[in-house]
Every structure is written in C-alpha cells, then in structure tokens.
Amino acid sequence: MASVLLTGGRVIDPASGTDKVADIAIRDGCIAAIGKNLSRSGVDRVITATDQVIAPGLIDPHVHLREPGGEHKETLATGSAAAVAGGFTTVCCMPNTTPALDSPELVEFIASRAAKTASCRVFTVAAATKGRKGEEPAEIELLARAGSVGFSDDGDGIASAGVMSRVLSMVGLTGRAFMQHCQEPTLTRGAAMHAGDVSLRLGLGGWPRVAEEVMIERDIRLNRGIGCRYHVQHISSAGSVEIVRRARAEGQPVTAEAAPHHLLLTHEACDHYNTMAKVNPPLREAVDVEAVRQGVADGTITVLATDHAPHCADEKALPFEEAPFGLIGLETALPLYTEALIETGLISWPRLIALLTVEPAKLCGLDVLGLGSIRVGGPADLTVIDPAVDWTIRAEDLKGRSRNTPFLGRKVRGRAVAVFINGRQVLGFTPRSDGLTDHP
Template structure:
C-alpha cells in the first residue's frame, strides 16, 4: 500500500467539479482522502506545492507504444516513462503493433507489460482483423477483454460497407470508434501537405479533402446507427467545419487536436526536415487557425498527442522514405499552453478539462473515476509548474526516441510530478518533497 501523501497549498483545479482554489490535497491508500483542510496522517509524504497546479491525472487517448513488434522505437515501459515525464497518468495505446491488437491474447500480453508501467495503460483495439479493413474484428469479445475504444489508426477503413458494420458493432459495446481520416486513393505517394511548399520541394502532396471525405462519409454512414464517432488528429479547416455542423445537429461526433497541428505549418518541412513529417501532415496557417478556432468554440473537445516514436536511423533518411510521426508526451503540456493559453484561447481549467474530463469520457475511463478529483476516487494527480521556463532538449525525453520538431523551442510551463494510484513519481519536485523520518 502506498504511503499517505499530503500536497500542501496547491492551486487545485478539478474541472469536473468546478474546483479552482488554493487547497491541500490528501491521498491515502491509493484514493483521494480530502480536498481542502487535510486531515492528520501518520508519517505522510509532504509535498510543498505552493505555486504549483494540482489537477486530475492527465489522460492521453492517442499514443503509440510500439509493443509488441517494434520495441526498437518504444516499449510499454519506456513509453510510460515518457508519459510520466510529461504529466500523464493514463495513456490509451493504438493497435498498429505487430501482431495487431486484434485478439484477447494480444490484449492480455499488453496488460502484462503494463503491470510495470509508470502510468495506467489501456488498449484501443483494432476494429478490423489485422487492421486490413476487410473484416470486422471480434469487437464484442475485445471489449470484454479490456478494449476501451476501437480504431484502425494508421489507416482509415476505406470500405463503406465494412465501416457501416463496424459502427454498429462498436455502438453495441458502448465504446467509441476513433477514425484515422485518410482516403487512401488520394494520398498514395504523398509525403506532405499539398500546396506551394510541396511543389517547391518536389514532394507528393496530400490534399485536405482526403481527410474531409472520410469524415463526411462516416457521419452519413453513422446516421441512424448512433455510434460514438471520434475524429483523430484533425488537421484541416474543412474537417473542423464538418465536425462543427455535425455537433450542431446533436450527432455523437467528437474530435481531437494534437500539439503540432496547433503550432506548426508545412513550412516546417522546408529543408526536407523529416522531424516535421507526420500523418496527417502539417498544413497551412489557415488550417492551424481553423483548428484553434475549433478548440475555442468547443467543436474540438479532446487534446491528444499522437505520440509516434521512431528510431534515429529511421528518421535519418530522405523525406520521401522517412516514416511519418513525431513524439509528443514529454512536451504536450508546454506546447498546448503555448498554443492555447498564452494566446488567450483557453484558460487553465478548460485546458485541463480537455486533457482529463473529455478523454476520460471518450474512453469510458470516467466510469473508473479517472479524469476527476473526488473524495474516494483514484489518487491520480498531476502537478504542474505554471512558471517554469525551459528549452526543449533531447535531454528531457524519457522514452526511447527523440523525433521531435520542437527541439530548441522555448516554453514556459512544465509538469513536475505525477501520482498514479497514490504512488508518487517525483520527477522534478526536488526539495519540495519531504519524506517521513525513519522510525
């Protein structure tokens, strides 16, 4: 059983209950014991949190942990270390592994690996067998085996007939379907956003309509089915408009935004910088502004990193053959703050809500008490220093990979610790932590 923890004088922000005040937070036996005036404990670990934010443990519903099959890029353990360094207490991992997360046996393997993780790890199972888009996987069985959502992430389900089947099957489990929105016949051979820069670099262009067509098709297919439908890593202005209109009609459609689509444009690809090669691609400033506007007006409700590690030798290739993807767990809080809080789009409570309440609801984790601070609920807490200037460096990465286009960027906030089920991962707290004296 973990030792009691007393967090003193933190700015406690819990969007689920509307709490936003300086208070003490008491944790005992892996649960929240009190918020406010903390009760006396025998020999607690005391954290001096003056000037820090204490919030529900952050949740990332879209990460790639690469295990099984690609352990040279990341493992469940190393990915969980990256998550803890970035302030996340829960991650949901995508099924594009080898073998695919499409059977109870592979989900059981993942659960075994997660026992040693530094955060909670939940599987998003493949919606089709082998992620091949041809035959629905055993969706009901996978839900009973622990899948918190379904996706063929990395690919869209191209067949409308298969997609319609999947929507009905996923609906019956009460889970959400997460779509990687990419019409494959429009993106074959593409390496970056279609536009002037792609033409200048002589690279295949990836049009925004490839994303928009899948969203529009799926919204229509889902009419009358009512599956919870989630757009992953939304990147294009037209896509935001489609989601906005669907939500305006009361349809069960949600969307997520990743840090890079809120901060970077396709200009980052100049010089053939493979660190900026990502799927979906970085787009125009108009698209960035549209994604930000979608966050501002509530069209986009979830923030998710799409943490996609690759080994250095894989990214050290020509732009056309280098893999898509960038890491995001360790830098997400600082980058979201820079894109959304420093610009006046969000305040701290709403930013935290999009990283706790919303992803918990998306993946049914709210039923486990995650995403909120409530007496008797899980003692999952993130501590953030809102006044910590630092420059992103490879030294800050706890995972196996360092494929980030943000290296060298100056940022102004930083997670300093996580608590998972009452276990303190002190991170950068230093002298703020006072252990009980030995007996």
C-alpha cells in the first residue's frame, strides 16, 4: 500500500486535545507519525494540506442505507459513496429495513455485504424489539455478540413502558447504548408536520413537541436504577433539550444528537406543501432551532448525526400527507454544521470535530477500535477539510441514489477534500477557483 505524507495541515484530534499545524505520515494503513517537518524519504506521495483541517475520519451514528428491501432508494454501495463524498469514514445504519435488522444473521449479512460493496466502514444498530414492533425484546445479547454497536427501533419509539423497561435492562447488560426515536405514537396519529400556525394554515395534522418530550421523560425515569446508556436521537424541541440538560446535570447516562435540518430550518420550510421538508421528527420553530443550537454549545448535545433518509422522487411527489418522512444528509452535513454552529460563533472547530468523531465513537463503542481519533499506530482514517471553499448544493453532483433534500441550491462553505480509510485514499479533490475537480 502506498505511503502518504500529509504536510502542513491543521491537525485537530479532540480525543488527545491536539490542535496544531503538523505533518501526518500514513504507512501500511496506519498513522506512522505525527509531527513537524517529517521526512519525505521513501514516501510514495506527498499531499499539501496547508490551510486545511486534518481530522479523524468523521463518524455518523445515524443513517438509513435501505438495504435490505429498499434498494430503489439507497444501497450500502450508494449510501457509503455519499458518506465518503461528505467526509465520513464510518456510518452506523438503522434497522428499519425490510426485513428489520433484528437477528444476528442480518447483522452479519450487513457486515459481509458492506465488506464487499461499501466504500466506507458500516456498522449496524440492531432493532431492540422483534420485527421492530415494540412488543417483545429482540435477542439483544446475541445481537451484541454479532456486532451490533447499539440498539434502536428507529422509525418508531418503543411505546410500551413495560417493554421499554425490559429493553433498557437487557441493553444495559451489553454495555451498548439504547438509542430512542422519541415519538409517543398516540400523540402523532395523522400528524404530518409540527403543530403550529403553518400546519393550521395548510390544514395538515399537527405533531406536538410533547410527543417527543413525554417519551424522553418517561425513559429517563424508567432508566433510574437500570443505568443503561440512553441516547436521544434527532432531538427537535426546546423542551427536550431542557429535559436532557437536567438529566445530565443529575449525572444520568443520557446523551443526545442533533441533525443538520433541526439546526437550520423551521416549519416554514414546509410551506407550499414542500415535501422535501417533511421529516420525522418535524422541523419546528425558531425557538426550538435556537434551543438545539444552545444545547450543542453548552454540551447538552454531544453528538451530530444526519439521519440520512433517502426516498425516491415519485414518493416525495405525493401529496404532503402521503409523502414519506425523511431527507438525505450525508453529502451536505459538514457545511451545514459549520453554518449553524461555527459561523454563528457558538462552537470552535475542535468542538465541531469532537461532535463528529470521538463523541459518536464513544456512543457506539468504536473508540476501542481506534476510530474517532488520530494516534500513532492507529488506523489511518482521516478527513481533510477545506473550510474556505464555497460551493452550491446541486442535485446532479450527489453520489447517493436519492435527491430528497430541502437544501438544493443553497450556497455553502467548506467541504471534505480528501478522505482516507485504513490508509487508502477514497476521496480526493483539487480545490480550484472555478470549482472542484476530481483528483485523477
């Protein structure tokens, strides 16, 4: 394997507290050295990274790759190509596939299929209940042994408190995290978007904040005395942020993640029955966007996740009530995070990188594999970011199979220009004043 020297980049590794200009040498798939003016002798390739950020490979702990059963929307191959284009080296796929990922055989199927077809690392978050029906816990111990890095019925919350309590106990024994899609289903029947003045004006069923908040409150109470690692997926309401903040202040093992759309958009984006902005949980109001951002800024929310949810154009062309929930995120996330969090002065680059590397690595237990950090001897998973390059999000440039995003046409700043996984370069751009050209 070719040895590579990255020179003069701003190396940011939150796991070790590193933030300095340095060179990084990659050899035999691993980080061979980090330091000033590293020797070029015997190096096959030198890449100049001046004015660029060199980060651990980005990790997205919440994506939908639609395999098996939804290959017309996305596959492990196309979804991982989108991940790499967006700067991600590792993604964790959710179990709401057909069939649901609720057996050790299916977890192993994803791993072997990913090894053959995916261009980045793919791990599975297995279903917590059989068939993802919320009625009976899945074989959680066996799923963990088969390689599941977490548990979730994502797409649905677990409605039964009794089942939830058993799931928390069983997942707690594995040491993995339980990740809740917080939606109390009896409060969201017929709901298509956030309950507010826009839903009233459009005559659409409203989805109240409390549908999310009561499930988080309930779960935190159930988890007292159990102590499972409990993670709130795609937090959307100001009240939810406050509940998580309080639980963390009490020392409870609670974490939360935020998605790019909940950091930037409000329910106004659904106006004119724009199905591209139909997402679960829904886009809410400016006060919620501000609260989610503040939650990130004050350390209540420690993980960023796209909830990449591909859907076909003909499905999103349906009337708003019938169109599926969800939008893609992998290829557009990085500049949207910087727009919402760095350009607003809320957090620094090192903190943003932490939210995208060491924090999701810890959530999913990937830190023990050496992922989410830059360390000599560790796997050379690296993302090189040009923070200053301006570009426009265009449908024709997207590598994934689906195009459902409300951000098409948005002018953004910053993107991944090179990505290495296990020392192999899987993405390379040459930034130019007239745009970006694929590296030969």
